[in-house]
Amino acid sequence: MNTPVRAAAEKELIYYRRMCNELGKDLQRVQEENERLVREVRRYQSQSRLDRELSHVTGTAADMASMATLVLDAVIEHSLCARAMILHERADHAGCFNILAAAGCRDILVKPSATLDAAPAFGHSFEGEHFPAGVAAFFKAVGKLIGSTHLIWNYDDDSGFAILMAGALGPGDVMFRQQGDDLSYTALARLVDGYWRLQARQPANEIPEISEPPPCIEASPAPSQDTIPRLDRARPTIREYEIASSIAKGGAIEQVAVLMRDDGEYELFVRPSWSTGFRQMLTFRGHAEKVYKDVNRLLGYVRTACRHDGSIVFYAGGSKQFEALKPAAPTSLPDDRTREASAYDATGATDVPSIPFKRSGGTDENRS
Amino acid sequence: MVAFLAPEISPKLQCVDLLAHGDLEAGHQLGRLVRDQHASDAAVLLLYDSVLSFQPRRLHSAGHLLQGFQAEWPGAMATMGGGLLTDLNLTDGWILLNGEVKRHAALALVFPRSVTADAIILRAARPISSLMRVTHIVGAEIFTLDGRRALDVVEEHLDAPLTDTASHPSRIMTLGLKLGEQWESGTPDDYVNRLIVTADREKGSVTLFEPDFYEGALVQLMQNDPAMMLDMARNRVAAAPMRCEGGRQPFLRLYIDCAGRASAMSGALVEEADVVAEVLPDDTPFLGFYSGVEIAPLCGRSHPLDWTGVLATYSRVG
Numbered sequence: 001m002n003t004p005v006r007a008a009a010e011k012e013l014i015y016y017r018r019m020c021n022e023l024g025k026d027l028q029r030v031q032e033e034n035e036r037l038v039r040e041v042r043r044y045q046s047q048s049r050l051d052r053e054l055s056h057v058t059g060t061a062a063d064m065a066s067m068a069t070l071v072l073d074a075v076i077e078h079s080l081c082a083r084a085m086i087l088h089e090r091a092d093h094a095g096c097f098n099i100l101a102a103a104g105c106r107d108i109l110v111k112p113s114a115t116l117d118a119a120p121a122f123g124h125s126f127e128g129e130h131f132p133a134g135v136a137a138f139f140k141a142v143g144k145l146i147g148s149t150h151l152i153w154n155y156d157d158d159s160g161f162a163i164l165m166a167g168a169l170g171p172g173d174v175m176f177r178q179q180g181d182d183l184s185y186t187a188l189a190r191l192v193d194g195y196w197r198l199q200a201r202q203p204a205n206e207i208p209e210i211s212e213p214p215p216c217i218e219a220s221p222a223p224s225q226d227t228i229p230r231l232d233r234a235r236p237t238i239r240e241y242e243i244a245s246s247i248a249k250g251g252a253i254e255q256v257a258v259l260m261r262d263d264g265e266y267e268l269f270v271r272p273s274w275s276t277g278f279r280q281m282l283t284f285r286g287h288a289e290k291v292y293k294d295v296n297r298l299l300g301y302v303r304t305a306c307r308h309d310g311s312i313v314f315y316a317g318g319s320k321q322f323e324a325l326k327p328a329a330p331t332s333l334p335d336d337r338t339r340e341a342s343a344y345d346a347t348g349a350t351d352v353p354s355i356p357f358k359r360s361g362g363t364d365e366n367r368s
Numbered sequence: 369m370v371a372f373l374a375p376e377i378s379p380k381l382q383c384v385d386l387l388a389h390g391d392l393e394a395g396h397q398l399g400r401l402v403r404d405q406h407a408s409d410a411a412v413l414l415l416y417d418s419v420l421s422f423q424p425r426r427l428h429s430a431g432h433l434l435q436g437f438q439a440e441w442p443g444a445m446a447t448m449g450g451g452l453l454t455d456l457n458l459t460d461g462w463i464l465l466n467g468e469v470k471r472h473a474a475l476a477l478v479f480p481r482s483v484t485a486d487a488i489i490l491r492a493a494r495p496i497s498s499l500m501r502v503t504h505i506v507g508a509e510i511f512t513l514d515g516r517r518a519l520d521v522v523e524e525h526l527d528a529p530l531t532d533t534a535s536h537p538s539r540i541m542t543l544g545l546k547l548g549e550q551w552e553s554g555t556p557d558d559y560v561n562r563l564i565v566t567a568d569r570e571k572g573s574v575t576l577f578e579p580d581f582y583e584g585a586l587v588q589l590m591q592n593d594p595a596m597m598l599d600m601a602r603n604r605v606a607a608a609p610m611r612c613e614g615g616r617q618p619f620l621r622l623y624i625d626c627a628g629r630a631s632a633m634s635g636a637l638v639e640e641a642d643v644v645a646e647v648l649p650d651d652t653p654f655l656g657f658y659s660g661v662e663i664a665p666l667c668g669r670s671h672p673l674d675w676t677g678v679l680a681t682y683s684r685v686g
Contacts, residue, residue, distance in 0.1 A: 017498040024496030024525060028591060032527070035635045038594070042637065080456070080632060127533050168457040175632055 043179050050078040051186050055297070058194025060304075067194050068101035071187055075165065076103050079183040080175045082168035083146050086191065087114075089160035095119070097162065104166075108147040116141050119162065123153045124181065126167075150176070154184040159192045200241040228324050229257055229269070229315075232277035236327070237289075238270065239282050240305055246274055253308040258298065259325060262317045266292040269325055270306055278325055377619055377684050379413065379477035380405065383465060387417060388472035391429045395436020398474055403441040406478045411485035411682065413622070414449030416474035417461040418660035425458065425566060427451075429508070430661040430672035431580040433474055438670070443478075447670040448487055448680045450624040450659030456633060458660065482685050484616060487664045488604050490644075490677035491556040492597035492629060493542055493590035497525050501586055508579035509568075510543075513587070517572030522564070525589050530574070531567045540628060542675055543574075544590040545581060547667050556600075560666070561590050563628065563674045577661060578672050592675060594636035597629060601643040601677065608649055608681050616683035621648065623656030624678040630658060644679065652681070 053074045061067035068086040075084050083104035087097040095117045102110045118135050125131075125139045128149065143149050148166035155162035163184050167176035243253065255271035257278055268281040268290055281290040292298040302308050315321040382401040386394045402412065416433055420426040430451055438444040454460040463470045479485070500521060504511040513521040522541070523530050532538050544559035562576035581587065608621065623644055631639050641656055648654060663670055664678040 020498040021525060024498075024589070024591075025527075027494075027496050028526070031591060031593065035594075038635050038637055042631070042635075082457070082459075168455075168459065 039178060043182065046078050046179055047182050047186055050074055050183055051190065053078075054187060054190035054194075058190050058197065059297075059301075061194060061198075064100065064195060064198060067191070067198075069103075071191050071194075072101050072103040075163070075183065075187045079165060079180050080168075081152075081165040081180060083108075083148065083166040085110075085146060085164045087116075087162040087164060089119075089162070091160065105147070111145070114141065114145050116145075119155050120153070121155050121157060122181070122185075125149060125151050126177065152176075152180045152184050154181075154188045156188055156192050159195060161188060161192055161195065163188045163191070197240070200239065201244050227321075229271075229313075229321055230277035231325055231327065232271075232275045232279050235275060236279055237282050238272065238275075238279040243270070243272065243306055246272060247307055253302075253306040255310070256302050256306065256308050256312045257321075257325065258312060258314045259322050260314055260316050264293065266295065266298055266314075268292065268298060268302070270302075270308070280325070376480060377483055377682070379479045379483075381465075381475055381477055383463075383470070383473060383475040385470050385473035387428045387433070387474055388420065391432035392436045394474055395433040395438075396440050397436075398433075398476055399437040399440025399444060402437075402443070402476050402478055406441075406443065407481055408441065408443040410443055410481055411479040411483050412443060412447050412449075413477040413479075413485075413680070414444075414447045414474065414663055415463065415477070416449070416451055417463060417470075417472055418451030418453050419458055419461040420472070422459050427458070427565070427577065427660065428472070429579055430663060431578045434663060434670060434672060437476075445669050446485070446665050447663055448485060448622075448624070448665070448678060449663040450657070450678070451661040453627055453658060453660050456627050456630065456658070461660070479682065484683050484685055486608075486681045486683070488608055488679040488681075489557070489662075489664050489666070489673065490597070490600045490604055490640075490679070491559075491561075492592050492594070492600070492634070492675055493544060493559070493561050494556060494593055494596065495544060495554075495559075495588040496591045497589040499586040499588055502581055502583055505581055505583055508562075508576045508581075509573045510576065510581065511571065511573045518574045519567050519569065519572045522567075522574055522589060530564065531569070535566050535568065537564060537566070540592055540633070542590040542592070543576060543581070543587045545585055545587050550586060556596070559588075559590065560671055561674045561676075577674050580672065592628070592634060594634050597634065597640055598636060598638065598643055601640050602647055605644050605647045605679060606649055608679060616685055618650070618652040618681050618683040620682040621652050621654045622680045622682070623654065624659050624662045624664075624680065625656055626662055626673075626675050626677065627658040627660065628675055629677060640677065644677065 054071060057070040057074065058067060061070060072084045072086060075081065083102070085102045085105070086100045088100050090096045090098060096113060096115050098113045099110060116138060118138050120132050120135055120138070123131055123135065123139065125143065130136060130139045142151060142153055142164055146164055146166045150167035152165045153162065165180055165184055167180065252273045253270045254273050255278070257269040259267040259269065261267065269278040270281060271278045282288065283290050299312070302312060315325070382398060382405070384394050384398045384401070386397060414437065416428060416430065418427055420428050428451065434444070434447065437447065452461045452463060454462070463473045463475060465473070465475065500513040502510055502513060503515050510518045512518055519530065526539070528538060530537060530539070530541065541564050542561040543564065544561045546554050546558050547560060548558055562578055562581060564574050565577050567574045623641065625641055628634060629640050631637065634640070645654060662673045662676050662678045664673060664676070666673070
């Protein structure tokens with residue numbers, strides 16, 4: 001090949017090599033954008049799956065120990081972390097945390113408790129970089145506790161519960177970093193909900209034997225699509241602990257009605273044998289009405305917690321029956337938590353005992 | 369041996385647990401064990417512990433194991449198999465055998481001659497660079513490409529550093545070596561891809577999953593494409609050998625699936641293994657596992673593969 005032709009061929013080769021590399025970069029950019037979008041979708045999917053699973057766990061666990069273990073199993077499965085712990089701050093000793101459960105820690109010695117001063121509500125540490133930056137001693141302590149420097153910490157100051165997760169070195173760590181903060185928050189929120197649920201049931205557990213049944217009101221006819229349900233105006237709302245304790249004393253849930261809201265969610269009303277009409281279910285803490293997105297979960301709650309095996313009537317939004325029950329909603333009766341509690345006290349039922357832990361206020365319990 | 373109840377399809381098992389002393393020698397020993405007891409045309413499934421150590425990250429080499437195995441036993445040219453892992457982070461691997469947990473072990477399941485094995489190899493990577501020549505390589509560590517520091521050359525093609533400060537890849541990349549005619553148009557099937565498992569910023573090197581690339585080889589940077597991975601699973605698995613085809617009776621489908629293809633790693637919205645399970649053509653018993661390296665015949669000889677799914681169909685003749 002003569003020199004000018006060879007030079008031209010080499011130029012052409014360089015041109016095509018450069019073009020090939022540029023096309024490769026373009027392909028990568030498109031793919032990275034696609035991956036970013038997929039990651040977002042996966043993040044929501046993972047969070048949703050974890051939330052559903054934990055909702056089931058915290059709604060059915062019999063005690064904190066079994067709940068904490070099941071919560072950790074779900075967290076490890078969904079966040080691809082290597083180790084996780086659930087801690088609880090002692091009420092009588094700020095900064096001293098008991099370790100309720102640990103998973104993935106077979107190769108380290110798990111202490112029963114640890115002192116963690118200046119615990120932030122949220123923090124993470126990766127490769128020596130901490131957030132928040134001003135609590136290096138805290139990260140050193142939790143790093144030692146869980147045996148890793150790749151960790152995420154989430155802490156509910158009100159209840160004293162905390163979750164600590166450690167990532168693993170390797171490809172799975174990328175997922176942990178991307179999703180660990182959201183998933184740890186979800187897990188902690190659900191754990192605290194479950195804790196309050198168990199606390200709310202305590203009055204029923206503390207009753208030594210079935211005493212006199214609560215006064216039964218004359219039963220009204222079974223509701224149908226046509227009859228207008230009657231609200232118990234004096235006590236328009238109810239919480240799970242009242243149902244549990246009254247059932248233990250011989251009461252029963254006689255009728256159940258569900259309002260189908262226009263936004264696709266369901267509100268639950270029950271007519272107890274000790275009330276004059278329907279009462280709306282509130283969440284464990286009574287901050288809001290209990291709302292379901294999933295009818296199967298609602299059904300499970302009615303069959304297990306309310307022990308009602310009879311029919312359930314669904315009222316469509318806007319119907320007369322719907323309007324007859326709607327005024328029970330806490331939003332329309334802003335102070336009914338207090339009224340409901342005092343009315344309940346008047347029946348002579350056992351009230352919620354003083355709770356030895358701090359009160360929670362920061363988590364959303366109304367996501368069934 | 370739960371899956372194999374009939375003696376005419378039950379494999380005989382040969383095992384060595386010397387991988388920690390050298391993968392090549394272990395391969396030779398396994399080959400000698402098999403050679404002494406089996407015909408050279410028997411179908412064989414090779415399984416081995418992938419992890420030599422977690423920190424520092426060192427893996428057993430399927431390439432060396434296979435090289436030793438093939439040197440001793442001609443039947444190993446059509447080996448299928450995979451490297452076993454306990455998790456996606458490559459932290460450990462072990463084999464439960466005869467009531468014992470064995471580490472650094474390799475085992476060969478050698479089937480009777482009445483059993484045949486077919487493989488479908490599913491790919492997921494396409495080239496994103498021009499050809500680059502390997503100019504300095506030691507084992508699995510490539511020091512230079514086209515005479516320049518390999519890490520610099522690779523990162524020229526990326527918008528972000530290849531590895532984090534702990535030398536772990538921040539993204540999954542492979543180098544592909546094209547088999548067959550170099551300058552013909554190629555498809556993903558023509559490439560043997562090697563995952564970049566780590567890099568050394570000081571030395572400027574990148575380390576591959578297997579040490580089978582060589583000086584002078586022309587390689588390309590390859591990128592995993594989840595859409596292509598799912599399409600290939602849909603289109604190819606349906607073509608798996610079916611019951612009674614050619615007088616054969618499939619009795620087991622085994623899917624050896626690279627752990628990197630799991631949706632958590634690949635970024636696919638659906639599990640590729642689910643797609644495979646859905647499009648299988650019949651109800652032949654189906655079993656699968658995530659692997660570190662897959663082993664399957666390519667161009668007449670078994671190779672260790674990265675980032676592939678190998679669907680093996682075992683059939684009884686007659």
